[in-house]
Amino acid sequence: MKQLNNWLIALFENLNISTQWATAFGTTISVIILIISALLAQLLVRAILLSFINKIFQKTKTEWDDFLIKRKVLSALAHLPSAFMIYAVSGFSELIVVDYSLSVISRIYFVFIFTMVAVRFANAVNDIYQTTPYAATRPIKGYVQLLQIFTIFVAVIFGIAILINKSPLGLFAGLGAMAAVLLLIFKDSILGFVASIQLSANKMLKPGDWIEMPSHKADGTVIDISLTTVKVQNWDKTITTIPTYALVSESFNNWAGMEESGGRRIKRSINLDMKSVRFADEKLLEKLSRFYLLKDYIADKQEDIKQFNAKLNVQDGDVYNGRRQTNLGIFRYYLNAYLKQNPNIHREMTFLVRHLQPTDSGLPIEIYVFSKDQRWANYEGIQADIFDHVLAILPEFDLRVYQSPSGYDITQLANCFKATN
Template structure:
């Protein structure tokens, strides 16, 4: 039954011609919509009960991404458009004005569905790339978004060509006149695309990296790198959004090297009160010899000193004559030996115990080592344990740490002065 036959049937029942034509068109359009919905339903059932199960049973894993990105489901939307395109001339007649309107609507629908399918295909290709060995190092999200932008712009031109019944080439030729406007509108996208390419090629940042960018208030893990923005989840769980091109124009710190090396640096100094630094007398030497970690150091050092002093031949009764051990030097040797035997310290990376320049807060003895655990909480615990021990053993070397006078110290000094 066609629109014309329905119109004739209504006219036979004394319905005015205009209303009879509207009734015929309404019947044909309703018939087409029902048929299109049925075709779409059957296409989706075919995909859900035949195509998807076959894909899931295959031994390969990449084809599962076609399901997760809905590529076949998106393709199913083309079926009702084809059904309408085929049956509309049969129901409405090839020369009918309503047929032309339906053809226009179907063409617009097909362009939109084509863009929808291409979008799903690009998502599939991106997911497939990111599952590969280079996917993490060279994320494809920014490039995929740029390509989607170009495809959608082309799609808009085709939509306009259908609406205005003009060749797409005519509209493409007119793009030159609005190039400056397009560059202004898509400035961030263009800068982001170039920056994303530089970030990927130079391997500057990737998802999962810990970066610090104080100028932008970012200090945490990179969770997303897109065409125009990079999202960083800070340690307080807030999220900072940074323009992609800012990572090229501004400086930032990437902690990836620490993660790849498997060691996290400990760099902290103990400030020693310089009034407690002294030569080691016999009593102090005997105390040192009872420390297990210092035995090999003392044997070698005392032998070296004894040989030197024997060659000099000065009066060694005075401490200033000849060479002698100091409590601060022995303490540095103890710290080094302790770290050499610490199970949580990387022995294959830099390990230093050094003396820095004296300052108003005492003599800094800096510990420069790497822990073998880079997890934040574990790293802090290792660092605290090391310095807890070093601070506790200072009295064994007749040393004390520097501490600025507090209010209580000043009160004691004032009381002593009054008395």
């Protein structure tokens, strides 16, 4: 390169150009030739060597080399011949500015290449880790991003040191005075890093979990956990971005436990008009005995009541002192039996049909069971089928649902009033 530069300078001097301008022209052309040569070297490496390596990697049975190709780690390494070429010929010119500039450019180029390789290799490592069974419960994307930030930060320090011709160790030592500023700049990254460690160590969250966080209007599936943010795809297909540290400092619901349990809770009540609750007379008992779920129960219960009343010397016709069945008690038993025969309801998990505290809106009868099918649409269908049946069967027990008067009720009352007058 030095011989080419000298030859070009001599050529321009033979054309009666001053030595100063001949040197400038010759050096400029030499630099242009150097840049073109470096680009050609990079293209040749990409076209020949990388193409050959890619073909070998594609034929292997392992997947890790495929991720290296996907993340273009080898493409970053293809810049090395160009960098070595610039560094090797950096002393060819008689102009100090050119030699110094080429030396600085080549060293910064090396820093850029190694930084690019490190960042891409870290992404490839994360991709390889995603293929392991541990990735489902312990994601490392946050740690990978932190490592990439640290690598870029160190690269910037080395780049500045090369530009000002100072030792990078001296710059690192001087960073102590800038610690407060750095903490402010990287506050979110530091908080996110600490939060990601807590989330991972305590198994609080992983991709694929269904979480609910009303304070951030998030209700959906976690699709990504990074160093500073967690992305949640809501059920309406919108995406909510939550700061990672907010998941540690604030509360959220994780429905993963429900999904892993094999059941989804049905917890819903229906309000009954308390005025419709009464003792079951013979006519009602006879009618309800036609239900195959109630036939044996009513007969056994009546026999038990008869024996109990006999011990108290209560006559059969005494409706005031003895025990008697109620339409509500029979209905609760029926509801238990009906749910137990439903193939979509878990028998091994919590199973309750209970009274809640009576209010001015009636007596709530709550169903607290678990559906075997956790899929949203199917779960809602199972729940709706149960309460469709409950609402339809209630009149058979001479029970009424409580609801506030509507316009239809008022109209009916007015019509009754007119008819009586």
